[in-house]
Amino acid sequence: MLGVLALKKWNATVLPTPTSHYNVFHSLSLCLTFSLWLLLTFYCSNRRTIAISVVENAMYSHQCNNVN
Incomplete structure (x- = not known):
């Protein structure tokens, strides 16, 4: 869905438009999108990585406590 939206915005940016302001607005909109x-992708992947490392640390400390 997001890819289709970005593709439509890209087509609107590449195709010639009546005014340059309209073209600039579309390119800014595409850049913002x-x-x-990218921000959401990195944020979600980082959150997943942090959650996995927290779980691994908890399991590791639990094992160490059992050994001692």
Whole structure:
């Protein structure tokens, strides 16, 4: 869904438009959409990585406590 939206925005940016202001607005909108998508992607992947490391640390400390 997001890819289709970005593709439509990209087509609107590449195709010639009556006014340059309209073209600039669309390119800014595309840039903003892409930046937001990247931010969300990295944020979600980092959260998943942090959650996995927290769980691994908890399991490791639990094992160490059992050994001692």
